[in-house]
Amino acid sequence: MEATEVPELILVFSGKRKSGKDYVTDWIQRRLGSEVCCILRLSGPLKQQYAQEHSLELDQLLGSGPYKERYRADMIHWGETRRRQDPGFFCRLATRGARQPVWVVSDARRLSDIQWFVSKFPQQTRSVRVQCSEETRTQRGWSFTAGVDDAESECGLDSGVQFDWIITNEADAPSLDEQLQPILKLAEEAASSSSSINRR
Numbered sequence: 793m794e795a796t797e798v799p800e801l802i803l804v805f806s807g808k809r810k811s812g813k814d815y816v817t818d819w820i821q822r823r824l825g826s827e828v829c830c831i832l833r834l835s836g837p838l839k840q841q842y843a844q845e846h847s848l849e850l851d852q853l854l855g856s857g858p859y860k861e862r863y864r865a866d867m868i869h870w871g872e873t874r875r876r877q878d879p880g881f882f883c884r885l886a887t888r889g890a891r892q893p894v895w896v897v898s899d900a901r902r903l904s905d906i907q908w909f910v911s912k913f914p915q916q917t918r919s920v921r922v923q924c925s926e927e928t929r930t931q932r933g934w935s936f937t938a939g940v941d942d943a944e945s946e947c948g949l950d951s952g953v954q955f956d957w958i959i960t961n962e963a964d965a966p967s968l969d970e971q972l973q974p975i976l977k978l979a980e981e982a983a984s985s986s987s988s989i990n991r992r
């Protein structure tokens with residue numbers, strides 16, 4: 793697969809903590825392959841800069857354990873300070889160097905995140921919401937944290953977005969294979985379109 797400057801498709805995922813954003817986006821990348829599909833995390837460059845400025849363990853912030861949760865509220869405030877100055881700051885950093893035809897953004901949290909991709913790539917961008925019950929989230933290790941679960945970081949996309957797809961990531965919902973079929977079909981079409989353009 794040739795590298796490409798402009799992606800054919802951008803899937804911007806969002807969802808509450810422990811809804812399954814990473815699980816679902818990893819599933820999509822495994823089906824498409826890493827030559828076709830890259831996973832971009834807006835929180836990646838944020839955590840990298842935050843860890844550097846606060847002499848913290850980046851790999852722990854990138855993990856899913858208590859270390860990240862200990863600093864989450866402060867990372868949110870720190871990140872929002874930068875977003876207020878430049879809403880696309882983390883989007884630009886996260887997409888720098890991406891060359892696959894399909895970009896999967898796993899962790900949009902604010903309208904400004906989605907708006908950045910729509911304004912820069914209006915034809916290519918689609919939004920996907922991963923949802924599940926609070927009971928399921930709790931079973932996956934979530935508990936309500938004031939200053940986090942009632943903040944823009946977790947609630948910024950609760951309204952004001954017409955998602956292209958909503959994935960219900962629950963045991964009693966249709967399988968992910970079934971729910972994700974339309975997305976995979978679109979991604980495979982994007983990949984083949986990209987390879988035919990590169991063959992010219």
Ligand SMILES: Nc1ncnc2c1ncn2[C@@H]1O[C@H](COP(=O)(O)OP(=O)(O)O)[C@@H](O)[C@H]1O
Pocket residue numbers: 807808809810811812813814815816856932961962
């Ligand atoms: N459909 C699923 N089947 C099995 N485990 C799941 C499923 N969805 C999520 N999980 C697990 O639940 C936890 C939270 O999922 P994750 O993708 O990390 O959520 P988020 O990225 O939205 O915070 C992880 O341990 C993940 O492996």
Ligand SMILES: C[C@@](O)(CCOP(=O)(O)OP(=O)(O)O)CC(=O)O
Pocket residue numbers: 808809810813814834835838854860864867868871899901944945946
């Ligand atoms: C400060 C953050 O970037 C931290 C995000 O960390 P993760 O992306 O690891 O979060 P979940 O996977 O949903 O648990 C959130 C923000 O408001 O920017």
